[in-house]
Amino acid sequence: MARERLSLKARALMWLAQREHSRTELRRKLLAAARKEQKEREAQRALAGEAPDAAGCADPERCVDQLLAWLEANRYLSEARFVESRINARAARYGNLRIRQELAQHGVTADAATQQQLRESELQRAQDVWRRKFGEPAGDPKERARQMRFLVQRGFSPEVVRRVVRDTDDIA
Incomplete structure (x- = not known):
């Protein structure tokens, strides 16, 4: 049939x-x-x-x-629902740059309030991603560079990446 x-x-x-x-x-x-x-x-x-x-x-x-x-x-x-669902699915693992780039690929952008929320939470999200992946400060410059590359590839801004890795170095 x-x-x-x-x-x-x-x-x-x-x-x-x-x-x-x-x-x-x-x-x-x-x-x-x-x-x-x-x-x-x-x-x-x-x-x-x-x-x-x-x-x-x-x-x-x-x-x-x-x-x-x-x-x-x-x-x-609804593009608004699409943006909201994509951000909810990606925010815990990716930075603002990656989220913006993915939305642009789909021909949409987040509204100003959502973008502001993402900017305000980026440092915390980057710290959470770093903690899940690495959990302990880098022992040497090579490891520190690897951690930074990882966060940059996830779309976190260079400033946030430096703060996350620097703050974890201060813990050690």
Whole structure:
């Protein structure tokens, strides 16, 4: 028995039920699915010797954009919720630079209040990440550099990284 294909709307709702998506990310996924469906429909009709399909969506981009507009109008898709969920998922492990960069990849930005909260909590978050990974001050300059590189790669600002490593050196 052939598996019934989900409509674009059903796919979008399924993906949104799993987790929040940005408009850009969801558009990319839906366009890929719409184009694949269109090619398969055209191939099936060509094999059957039928005329091109007038049913379905002739222009996948237009159909996907209309669907995204409907999803936003009905509050299934919300960039504010996406930003909030992405920040909540990443804040405990990453610094502001990494979080901002990831949001930019999705074509969104955090509001000013959220950015301020992240700035205010960055030192504490960096200390928590350092403590989970290392737990004890560096014994030599090579180890100190390794700890600093780790925190920088996690997206913490150089100033915060210096403070975290310097403060842990003062403990020893």
